[in-house]
Every structure is written in C-alpha cells, then in structure tokens.
Amino acid sequence: MAQRRVAITGLGLVSPYGGDLPDFFERLTAGESAIRHLQTADQPRPLSIPFVSCPDFNPDQALGKPLASMMDRFAQLATAAAFAAWSDAGLERSGPARENWGCIWGTALGGTLAYEKGYRELWQKGRERLSPLAVVLGMNNAANAHISIQLGLGGISMSHTVACASSAIAIGEAFLRVRSGAAPVVLTGGSDVPQAYGVARAWEALRVMASADEHSAPAACRPFAADRRGLVLGEGGAALVLEDWEHARARGARIQGEIVGYGYSCDHSHLVRPEAAGQVRALGLALADAGLQPDDIDYVNAHGTATAEGDPVEVSALKTVFGPRAPELPVSATKSMHGHQLGAAGAMEAIITVLALRHQVAPPTAHLDNPDPACLGVRHLHAALRGQPLEAALSNSFAFGGSNAVLAFRAPDS
Known part of the structure; x- marks a missing residue:
C-alpha cells in the first residue's frame, strides 16, 4: 500500500x-x-x-x-x-x-x-x-x-x-x-x-x-x-x-503544513543523563524517513531546556548530523520564553515549527547574551530570523529515560 x-x-x-x-x-x-x-x-x-x-x-x-x-x-x-x-x-x-x-x-x-x-x-x-x-x-x-x-x-x-x-x-x-x-x-x-x-x-x-x-x-x-x-x-x-x-x-481544507518524517530512538544508557549518540540516531532516522538531507533543513526548534547536561549534548548531536553545515544551521530554543510544559512541550514546539514555516519567520532563543563555549557550533538565533527561505524544519524532543523523538516538517507550498 x-x-x-x-x-x-x-x-x-x-x-x-x-x-x-x-x-x-x-x-x-x-x-x-x-x-x-x-x-x-x-x-x-x-x-x-x-x-x-x-x-x-x-x-x-x-x-x-x-x-x-x-x-x-x-x-x-x-x-x-x-x-x-x-x-x-x-x-x-x-x-x-x-x-x-x-x-x-x-x-x-x-x-x-x-x-x-x-x-x-x-x-x-x-x-x-x-x-x-x-x-x-x-x-x-x-x-x-x-x-x-x-x-x-x-x-x-x-x-x-x-x-x-x-x-x-x-x-x-x-x-x-x-x-x-x-x-x-x-x-x-x-x-x-x-x-x-x-x-x-x-x-x-x-x-x-x-x-x-x-x-x-x-x-x-x-x-x-x-x-x-x-x-x-x-x-x-x-x-x-x-x-x-x-x-x-x-473537502477543501486549508493545508497549513506537512509532516514528512519521524525519528525515534532510545539512548539505553542512563535514566536522566542524555547521550549524543541516541539523539544522532533519532535525527538521522527523521531525515531518512522524510527523504531529506541535512542541507535541506532550514531551521531546528531545539529541545533546549537550559540544563548543564542537556544543552551541550544536543548541540553535539546537531554538529554530528549536520557536519560542515552546522555553523550555518539556524537553531532556537523557545522554552526560553514559554517554559517547559513537560509532556506538552513537543506539541507546543511542533506548532511553533509549523508556524515558522508558514510565516517564514523563525523565533529566537531569548536571553542568549553569553553563549556557553560548549554550546557553540550552530547558528543560535539571538533575534527572529526573517528574509531567509524556510522550507523544511525539525523539532527535537529528548526525554528522561533516554527517549528521543524528532519530527520533520515542510512548509505548505514547498
């Protein structure tokens, strides 16, 4: 089928x-x-x-x-x-x-x-x-x-x-x-x-x-x-x-976006400490499921919870998957503004990602005046990103228990 x-x-x-x-x-x-x-x-x-x-x-x-x-x-x-x-x-x-x-x-x-x-x-x-x-x-x-x-x-x-x-x-x-x-x-x-x-x-x-x-x-x-x-x-x-x-x-519905890929993995290593290798697998699976290459991604809504353990690991995973493209990859963590809704966070951020593609504007990471050197290597958005085509994006959700989920989206007309 x-x-x-x-x-x-x-x-x-x-x-x-x-x-x-x-x-x-x-x-x-x-x-x-x-x-x-x-x-x-x-x-x-x-x-x-x-x-x-x-x-x-x-x-x-x-x-x-x-x-x-x-x-x-x-x-x-x-x-x-x-x-x-x-x-x-x-x-x-x-x-x-x-x-x-x-x-x-x-x-x-x-x-x-x-x-x-x-x-x-x-x-x-x-x-x-x-x-x-x-x-x-x-x-x-x-x-x-x-x-x-x-x-x-x-x-x-x-x-x-x-x-x-x-x-x-x-x-x-x-x-x-x-x-x-x-x-x-x-x-x-x-x-x-x-x-x-x-x-x-x-x-x-x-x-x-x-x-x-x-x-x-x-x-x-x-x-x-x-x-x-x-x-x-x-x-x-x-x-x-x-x-x-x-x-x-x-039925003549308005199509606001398209979900094109889903990647899921388990770190299988620790209950609360994340592991980059598991996140890399989830990111790679989402891209493969969507039929996309790293160069096709125009924005990533990061899990980004502002914890000492989690933030550097997520950046490390993104750098591994996106390689030479990583320094140009727009990334933001919107939890800096709306907080962490735990089980609702993935859905809230999925909506934000869909809206970013629909309106061709990516939101920033607030309060990022002094980046951690361990979190450098991607393009952190200190202000909203405008004037750059946004056709495909990822939304990351990484959980205690080592569960990693990545959703891939396309803009409605791409």
Missing part, C-alpha cells in the same frame, strides 16, 4: 500567551517571555520558583461547567486545545460517523492535581471516602477519552507517557497511522500541569530547576547560555489535526 502524504489542517493551543495563534507567534518572535514568579503560602514549605501558567484560561468558559467539572486541569487544557484545532481545521464537532478517525495524546504527568487533592483529603483533612470521580479525573488517558467522546472519534484513542517526549511521540505515532492509511484524520498533541506541590518538589530535588525572584523570573530560562540556571516548568496544551492529504483536499 502506497504511503499517504500527511497534511496539518488544524492547530490549537492553550498557552501562557492565550489561545490566539497569531498573537502567540508574534510574541514569541518578539522574544517576549511568559515566565513569572510563583510563590505559594499554603504549604508546609512554601514554593518560590519561576513558573509559566496560563492565567487567561477559564475551563468553565472554554468547555462549559458540566464538562469541565468532569476533568482534571490537564484534560481541560487538552480538550480546549483540541476544540480549537478542530475548529481551525474547519471540522464540525458533530457529524457523520467517524469510526476510523482517532486521537493520540501525550502527557507526562496526567491528573496529578486530582491525585494530590485526594491525598490531602485523606491524610490532612481526615476524609474517609473520595469522590467517585477520583479515578477518572486522574487517569492518564482521560484527555484522549474526553476528546474522542466530544468529537465522536471511533478509531484509536491512545495516550503516550514518555516524559518530555510524550506529545512529540504522540504526534509521530499519529503521523504513521495517517500515512499508512489506517485513519484519514487523527487529532494529536499533549498537555501537562506540573503545578502539584509534590511534582514541583520532586523536580526541585533533581537540582535542574532555575531559581529566580520576581524581578529576574522572565529571564530565568537561558538555554545554551554560559549563565544558564536550569529549566522552568510550565503548563499548557497543544493540538494538531493530521489528515490524509487527498482527504483534506477533497
């Missing part, structure tokens, strides 16, 4: 900048940070960390109170992003049977807020019984289940939990399903909410989180910089509608 081309016909998100795609992209290309200072006072030991939230998101308004009350926040973000992508694709929420249409979603944490609430009610407040909704609020597949129910998707409904690569892998697996002809339409993406007190404390214990006060928080995340201090957690949801190219054309 011949492989199908896979169009991207819908994009939707709930981001720290809101849900308006043009505004989201304009603020990123301007280098505007959404990172703010988070301080809690209702805990045994208050949190004081830089964080990225979605302050404008009101689940009752976005979903309706009855539906929102059935969901943990990660599923609320997911469903709102899915609805936005569905509408952006020109699809109706109700319609004829969609028995082989599906949803493949990514989340690293799932319903941790629901579980933490349950623990507090049991152990701090002495309740004997939890809400009957406790299980369905917390389960990791709640997001894709709600999306499938609301949109009438009768095909595959699956969640992937692969740490920071969760949604990139979900997109890659959705791509394979559409390309193979198994489904004409798959809604995919990811969402996470790392605001649970225990989650934040766990990340703090790893000593990989940046510290900052209220004044310095916006510049707390500095990928590839000599003075970087670590990653900044954030919440968010991002969704893409992947569609068989001919199916999209037959």
Whole structure:
C-alpha cells in the first residue's frame, strides 16, 4: 500500500500567551517571555520558583461547567486545545460517523492535581471516602477519552507517557497511522500541569530547576547560555489535526503544513543523563524517513531546556548530523520564553515549527547574551530570523529515560 502524504489542517493551543495563534507567534518572535514568579503560602514549605501558567484560561468558559467539572486541569487544557484545532481545521464537532478517525495524546504527568487533592483529603483533612470521580479525573488517558467522546472519534484513542517526549511521540505515532492509511484524520498533541506541590518538589530535588525572584523570573530560562540556571516548568496544551492529504483536499481544507518524517530512538544508557549518540540516531532516522538531507533543513526548534547536561549534548548531536553545515544551521530554543510544559512541550514546539514555516519567520532563543563555549557550533538565533527561505524544519524532543523523538516538517507550498 502506497504511503499517504500527511497534511496539518488544524492547530490549537492553550498557552501562557492565550489561545490566539497569531498573537502567540508574534510574541514569541518578539522574544517576549511568559515566565513569572510563583510563590505559594499554603504549604508546609512554601514554593518560590519561576513558573509559566496560563492565567487567561477559564475551563468553565472554554468547555462549559458540566464538562469541565468532569476533568482534571490537564484534560481541560487538552480538550480546549483540541476544540480549537478542530475548529481551525474547519471540522464540525458533530457529524457523520467517524469510526476510523482517532486521537493520540501525550502527557507526562496526567491528573496529578486530582491525585494530590485526594491525598490531602485523606491524610490532612481526615476524609474517609473520595469522590467517585477520583479515578477518572486522574487517569492518564482521560484527555484522549474526553476528546474522542466530544468529537465522536471511533478509531484509536491512545495516550503516550514518555516524559518530555510524550506529545512529540504522540504526534509521530499519529503521523504513521495517517500515512499508512489506517485513519484519514487523527487529532494529536499533549498537555501537562506540573503545578502539584509534590511534582514541583520532586523536580526541585533533581537540582535542574532555575531559581529566580520576581524581578529576574522572565529571564530565568537561558538555554545554551554560559549563565544558564536550569529549566522552568510550565503548563499548557497543544493540538494538531493530521489528515490524509487527498482527504483534506477533497473537502477543501486549508493545508497549513506537512509532516514528512519521524525519528525515534532510545539512548539505553542512563535514566536522566542524555547521550549524543541516541539523539544522532533519532535525527538521522527523521531525515531518512522524510527523504531529506541535512542541507535541506532550514531551521531546528531545539529541545533546549537550559540544563548543564542537556544543552551541550544536543548541540553535539546537531554538529554530528549536520557536519560542515552546522555553523550555518539556524537553531532556537523557545522554552526560553514559554517554559517547559513537560509532556506538552513537543506539541507546543511542533506548532511553533509549523508556524515558522508558514510565516517564514523563525523565533529566537531569548536571553542568549553569553553563549556557553560548549554550546557553540550552530547558528543560535539571538533575534527572529526573517528574509531567509524556510522550507523544511525539525523539532527535537529528548526525554528522561533516554527517549528521543524528532519530527520533520515542510512548509505548505514547498
């Protein structure tokens, strides 16, 4: 069976900048940070960390109170992003049977807020019984289940939990399903909410989180910089509608980009320390799957979390794959502005990469005033890249556990 081309016909998100795609992209290309200072006072030991939230998101308004009350926040973000992508694709929420249409979603944490609430009610407040909704609020597949129910998707409904690569892998697996002809339409993406007190404390214990006060928080995340201090957690949801190219054309859909390749590998060496060789394999597999050469790539959205271990390894992998071309390769790490949404990061950055190709503008890495010598060797974008053709791009997602996922995209008219 011949492989199908896979169009991207819908994009939707709930981001720290809101849900308006043009505004989201304009603020990123301007280098505007959404990172703010988070301080809690209702805990045994208050949190004081830089964080990225979605302050404008009101689940009752976005979903309706009855539906929102059935969901943990990660599923609320997911469903709102899915609805936005569905509408952006020109699809109706109700319609004829969609028995082989599906949803493949990514989340690293799932319903941790629901579980933490349950623990507090049991152990701090002495309740004997939890809400009957406790299980369905917390389960990791709640997001894709709600999306499938609301949109009438009768095909595959699956969640992937692969740490920071969760949604990139979900997109890659959705791509394979559409390309193979198994489904004409798959809604995919990811969402996470790392605001649970225990989650934040766990990340703090790893000593990989940046510290900052209220004044310095916006510049707390500095990928590839000599003075970087670590990653900044954030919440968010991002969704893409992947569609068989001919199916999209037959219904007159607007094609916003094309996903053309997917590479996946495992470092098989360490739980938290990345290895360049594994990332090289994923990059090479994505290029080969897309039928592209290193010289064909015009931009890379890096995983770039601003950790001492991760940043140099990613640059080393890019230098290995791109060879003599590496010093000219435009690279940026947008987590410097929108933070690290964990399982949602791959989908958020996939959308950014698609928008970069569509608008022919690549966003910068913010706060990169003093690059780390160990991270030199690629063309770091200190400001938005304009006036240079962008026809093909990669988006990297590298996770704890050594899981590496790379997605390859083409501009809609290339």
